[in-house]
Amino acid sequence: MSTTDEPTGRAGISVTETAAAEALSLLEGEGLDTGIAGLRLYVQQGGCAGLSYGMRFDHEPEEDDTIVEHHGLRVFVDPASMNYIEGSRLDYEGGLQGEGFHVENPNVVSECGCGESFRT
Secondary structure, X not given: OXXXXXXXXXXXXXXXXXXXXXXXXXXXXXXXXXXXXXXXXXXXEOOOOOEEEEEEEEOOOOOOOEEEEEOOEEXXXXXXXXXXXXXXXXXXXXXXXXXEEEEEOXXXXXXXXXXXXXXX
8 A cells, every 4th residue: 555645747646625625525424534534536447438437435445555645635546547547636626517526637548528438
């Protein structure tokens, strides 16, 4: 298990303050301990372009996860997913049409028209 705080360059991932605040609020709403629990960010097969992002809350990290902490939020990423999302930034956008978490991934070479899946 590796832990980083505020990675630089392409190492790890980063999280905006807005995304961290929204995720922490949701974590607390679920009754999870924000000192141990975190947001799992992963890549899965699927979508028009072949890969898509997934997110869920986990009570604790897995042994081989990379753990990044930004603005009080712990993010867990498994090794296979880190190969696709290293250097990415997790952001949150509010509003009527864009509300939700978004991954800004420098490794993406193409995305599907709806923006739900990608190819590296």
